[in-house]
Structure formats: C-alpha cells, structure tokens
Amino acid sequence: MFHFSGLTFILTYFCITTSIFGSIEKEPQCVSRFDYEFKVVQKLAELENKLKEQQQTIESLQHKCTGDVVSDNQVAFSASLTGDMTSVPNHRIIIFNEVQTNVGGAYNGKTGIFVCKIPGVYVFYWVTTNKDRTWMDSELVINGEKRGQTFSDAGNHDDYSVASNIVVAELRFGDQVWIRSGTWHNGNLAGSHRTSFSGWILYMR
Known part of the structure; x- marks a missing residue:
C-alpha cells in the first residue's frame, strides 16, 4: 500500500x-x-x-x-477677369484669366475649367460685375448641368452692378466645373478684377 x-x-x-x-x-x-x-x-x-x-x-x-x-490634397483657387468682355454669346465659358491662387492646380486659367482631382465636397463662389447700362446672367455648371445662377444689371444708369452666388457640391474624380454666360444678357462683363471665380475643398470623401 x-x-x-x-x-x-x-x-x-x-x-x-x-x-x-x-x-x-x-x-x-x-x-x-x-x-x-x-x-x-x-x-x-x-x-x-x-x-x-x-x-x-x-x-x-x-x-x-x-x-x-x-x-497633398489641399485644393483652393481664386481667379479674376482682367479685361472687359463684350459681345459674349449664350453659354460661353467665362475664362477668368488671372489666377491668383491655385493650390492643387485644379483650375485652368486658359480654359476657365476646374477639374476635380480629389473627390470631396467643394465650395464655389463667383462674382459678376456690369457697368453703364449693361446686364449679364451667369451660371455655374457642373459637367454640363446648371447648378447656380446670378444676374447683374446696371439698368438705365451709368453705374456698376454686382451679383454673386455660392454653390456647395459633392464632386467625383474628373468632374468639371465652370462659369458660363446665361441666355438673358447683352453680352457684357466688367474686368479689372471685378468679376471673379473662387473655390475650395470643404472636406474629402
């Protein structure tokens, strides 16, 4: 045991x-x-x-x-029109030829078109100015679709008239944004940096 x-x-x-x-x-x-x-x-x-x-x-x-x-993904631009425009036809792209800011290089000062390189939500702001008895309606366009409109009219006065608008839009890669003339105007816009187009990314998607 x-x-x-x-x-x-x-x-x-x-x-x-x-x-x-x-x-x-x-x-x-x-x-x-x-x-x-x-x-x-x-x-x-x-x-x-x-x-x-x-x-x-x-x-x-x-x-x-x-x-x-x-x-690498910061996007912001600001451009303006240096010279007056006359005899502008309907739906003509307005080329803001002097580019003051172009972070990210998405705006083309030769074509007047912003091309989205970074998908996200963007803010676009533009100003149109008319002088001395002229008027102009303008449109913000995304891929050919009108998304916003302004109308500046000096009326029967020898004076300036200013209009502006802002559009917030979600863009995909390759989307194009531009400002064009509308259909109710006499084809005139004031330059000297009084007409401008700006935009920036709010946040990426």
Whole structure:
C-alpha cells in the first residue's frame, strides 16, 4: 500500500510540476506557485509596455502619413477677369484669366475649367460685375448641368452692378466645373478684377 501511494504521489507531483513549469518553453522558470504567478504578471506587464510602445509608433506613423495626405490634397483657387468682355454669346465659358491662387492646380486659367482631382465636397463662389447700362446672367455648371445662377444689371444708369452666388457640391474624380454666360444678357462683363471665380475643398470623401 505504501509503495502504491508513494508512486501515485510521485506521478501526481511530476504531472503538476510539468504542466506548470515545463509544458511551455517560453514560460518563466519558477520555484513556487507564487513565484510563477509573480513572473507571469511581470511578463504581462512587459508585454503591455511593448504594446503601448508599438501603439505610439503606429500613431506617430499615422500622423505623419495623414499630414502628408492632407498637404497633398489641399485644393483652393481664386481667379479674376482682367479685361472687359463684350459681345459674349449664350453659354460661353467665362475664362477668368488671372489666377491668383491655385493650390492643387485644379483650375485652368486658359480654359476657365476646374477639374476635380480629389473627390470631396467643394465650395464655389463667383462674382459678376456690369457697368453703364449693361446686364449679364451667369451660371455655374457642373459637367454640363446648371447648378447656380446670378444676374447683374446696371439698368438705365451709368453705374456698376454686382451679383454673386455660392454653390456647395459633392464632386467625383474628373468632374468639371465652370462659369458660363446665361441666355438673358447683352453680352457684357466688367474686368479689372471685378468679376471673379473662387473655390475650395470643404472636406474629402
């Protein structure tokens, strides 16, 4: 009976110690259960610290990458008309030839067309000016579709008349935006930077 109980005790002790200390190679070497639990907690703390360091590294990289993306995706332009326009036909694109600001290079001062390179929500603002008994209606157009309109009319006076409007629109890559003359006008616009077109991205999509 003694030999059986001793053998059972030895086997039981061997199984317990093996399962605790020897079954996993990466577990800490310990001399007691308290020592084992302490070292496990210590190991978990080390792993937690490493995870925090990795998280900080990831956040730092994300911040750098996000900063690069934002700087590469800023869009804003402002252009104006330098000379007076006369005899403008219906639906003629108004070319704001002097470009003061063109962050992102999306507005073309030779064609008068803004081409979306970064999908997102944009704000467009334009001003038309007429002088000395002339009048003009203008339209903001996106891909051939009228999205906004202005009308400036000096009436029967030798004076200036100004009109403006603003349009907020969601654009996809390649969408085109421009200002054109309408259909009720006598074909005149005042230059000297009194007629202008501006736009900027509100946020990306």
